[in-house]
């Protein structure tokens with residue numbers, strides 16, 4: 001039998017959802033432990049906002065705030081309210097028995113939890129070009145709503161053929177001088193209505209059966225152009241742009257929970273609509289790991305708040321707190 005400590009609430013993840021859950025759970029006297037996790041592919045906690053530049057749409061910050069500063073403020077507030085944070089990745093989660101067991105960090109520390117709030121988020125998919133990697137946040141972005149306004153009046157490009165690419169292209173066409181939309185096939189997978197809106201927009205030029213093979217200019221340390229290959233003719237051309245928006249899907253970080261709670265076919269965690277309740281009592285999911293539609297810091301924070309309140313009610317109903 002494990003002699004690991006038992007917590008009322010263990011939160012996995014430290015983006016806006018996880019840290020908002022930590023703030024609310026701490027204020028409810030639940031003494032939550034937040035296993036921060038290193039942001040997808042990075043070396044730092046704080047979620048996807050750590051990789052954005054300026055955040056201009058988070059209410060309460062009219063003077064703009066960087067993604068890093070915003071997350072530092074979330075974190076400070078969680079600590080100030082009494083949440084305990086550990087900077088480590090959760091490596092194993094056992095939801096087969098209660099209390100649930102979570103293993104984390106290099107030393108495989110274990111903690112038991114009466115409730116778990118999953119807020120592990122999602123990772124944007126990128127094309128995988130070295131030049132794309134170097135120019136991330138220097139004109140390469142995976143979020144038009146976050147970064148589009150930085151390129152107002154300038155030409156930009158979007159890669160992808162799904163609903164997100166259509167949405168981003170349409171959004172950017174309202175801000176930028178021109179949008180070049182690049183898709184690898186000769187038909188989009190996006191819904192017909194969203195495709196039609198893109199095709200009817202005179203500011204959007206569509207390059208079908210094409211791939212971005214290089215982002216320029218690494219030497220200048222910002223985006224000046226992309227090299228696009230026509231996949232049918234194999235010819236290449238340079239398209240001058242100030243920013244490249246990659247909209248080729250996200251990957252939810254739900255692997256730790258697969259097989260233990262229900263996931264949608266696309267890997268996102270299933271929650272009961274209008275709640276953060278997963279298929280397992282006492283386990284809640286908030287933020288991007290369960291939301292592929294809105295994916296905003298403010299909506300993630302809102303669902304993190306919901307998860308903490310639901311965890312508190314669950315514990316109260318069980319007489320466990």
Ligand code: NAP
Nearest residue numbers: 127160161162163164165167184185189247248249250292
């Ligand atoms: P998605 O539907 O998976 O589409 C991804 C697109 O990226 C596809 O067109 C795919 O091409 C392309 N792609 C994938 N890997 C690529 C690569 N390595 N290089 C170049 N292109 C690549 O993802 P999404 O558009 O983010 O949408 C995700 C989900 O959210 C969908 O269910 C969507 O309906 C939903 N969504 C809904 C709304 C809305 O209703 N308002 C808005 C946004 C998203 P192929 O087509 O060739 O596979």
